[in-house]
Amino acid sequence: MRLSGLFVGKIARYSCGETSFLSAMKGREVESLEITNQGIVGNEIADTIHHGGANKAVFAYDMESYAQWRKCLGLEIPYGGMGENLLLEEVKAGDLCVGDRLCFENGVVLEISMPRVQCFKIPSLYPSAQDKNALAKFLFETGCVGFYLRVIQGGRIQKDSSICLENAQDSTTLQCAHQIYKNPSLAKESFKILMNNPKLAQEFKRNVESRLRANESNLLDWQLA
Secondary structure, eight states: OEEEEEEEEOOEEEEETTEEEEEOOSEEEESEEEEETTEETTOOOSOTTTSOSGGGSEEEEEHHHHHHHHHHHOOOOOTTTTOOSEEEESSOGGGSBTTOEEEETTSOEEEEEEEOOOOSTTGGGSSSHHHHHHHHHHHHHHOOOOEEEEEEEOEEEETTOBEEEEOOSSOOBHHHHHHHHHSGGGOHHHHHHHHTOTTSOHHHHHHHHHHHHHHHTTOOOGGGO
């Protein structure tokens, strides 16, 4: 695993049909990031209810996920466009586990807290309703959603900083966590294991419980994500 890019968000206004909203989903590439327990210095967040905070201090995305949906859908968003702060290569994000730690050469340590919960803002970058729906459904079905990290030890990282992966013990992969989120009623044993994981952010546990209630009400639909 290695860093391919570092990005900070810049709030701007976007439109999706008749809906207008503020978002910092398009990142500006930088050479270094100063990371604190509450996030990244200079990284703007428009929606502080659903983004930011201790369990969502840093957002990471992998180049393999970019390549996967670009190839399958023929759509193009430049790197940084998924709202990521860290762009990683030589790793498949879904194979990482809740609680895994990314240890940087200068002492910065970040811990994976949860997969990203899909929102409408990334697909809304596309003017075509067909493209919006295709990307939203693809991300939900495949789990190419990226992941959040909490800060164990802050500091500054450079674009060329090396990373050592420290694996969590007896944890759940991000791909499995996303699949449980997608269909929680179909994964009873895995559901229990995931929900009892002390490293999993409470925000994600609440999201899974919310989808479980929706499933029980026959409201299973990728657009609810």
